[in-house]
Amino acid sequence: DVDSERGLKRALRLKELEEKYNVESTWFLLTDEYRLGKETASRLAENGEVASHGDMHDGRFQSLDSEILIERLRRSRKKLEGLTECEVMGFRAPLLQYGMNMIKAVKEACFTYDSSMPTWEPVRPSTMKPGGVELTNVVRVHGILEVPVTITQDHQMLRILKLSPKQVVQEWKRLACELSGVGICIFLIHPDYELASRENLAYYEELLRMAKDMSPM
Numbered sequence: 001d002v003d004s005e006r007g008l009k010r011a012l013r014l015k016e017l018e019e020k021y022n023v024e025s026t027w028f029l030l031t032d033e034y035r036l037g038k039e040t041a042s043r044l045a046e047n048g049e050v051a052s053h054g055d056m057h058d059g060r061f062q063s064l065d066s067e068i069l070i071e072r073l074r075r076s077r078k079k080l081e082g083l084t085e086c087e088v089m090g091f092r093a094p095l096l097q098y099g100m101n102m103i104k105a106v107k108e109a110c111f112t113y114d115s116s117m118p119t120w121e122p123v124r125p126s127t128m129k130p131g132g133v134e135l136t137n138v139v140r141v142h143g144i145l146e147v148p149v150t151i152t153q154d155h156q157m158l159r160i161l162k163l164s165p166k167q168v169v170q171e172w173k174r175l176a177c178e179l180s181g182v183g184i185c186i187f188l189i190h191p192d193y194e195l196a197s198r199e200n201l202a203y204y205e206e207l208l209r210m211a212k213d214m215s216p217m
Contacts, residue, residue: 136183
């Protein structure tokens with residue numbers, strides 16, 4: 001997820017590193033939060049995927065009136081398709097907001113899948129308590145494929161649990177091994193945070209090597 005101008009610039013740094021290992025990412029981009037040019041959006045779509053993170057990083061997204069929510073989702077999708085000249089199929093809500101009204105709106109906005117439901121988080125932004133949906137595989141909800149975020153995201157690891165980048169990657173590797181054979185491994189990483197800084201790229205590279213080793217031939 002790219003949440004800021006700084007994150008967008010760093011995303012290109014991570015993109016180059018991923019190509020070294022032939023690992024493809026989905027880049028969930030905001031369309032009105034920062035200046036998003038055609039060149040950058042198209043570059044991120046190469047050998048990977050660009051999806052929508054909404055128009056703004058809005059913590060009230062889930063509580064919006066349905067018609068307003070659907071219109072904002074449609075506008076974001078169409079803008080990304082215009083920039084990348086590719087079909088935009090996926091959406092992830094800011095702050096991993098989810099609910100039936102959100103799922104229905106994502107469907108109405110003509111997305112194919114949503115990836116807003118965390119399997120588990122130490123502190124949910126909406127409740128400030130631990131929680132999640134406990135899904136480890138893709139399910140279909142109201143005609144939309146829900147791809148759960150099965151590995152606890154970097155924000156929670158770094159900012160809530162106060163782990164170092166090295167500890168985060170070690171924990172992710174442990175969780176990925178536990179999920180192997182019973183569920184999918186979805187990593188949610190923000191280039192805005194520590195793992196995309198130059199001094200921590202070796203840890204990101206370690207994660208890429210693991211992802212490459214785990215990929216089916």
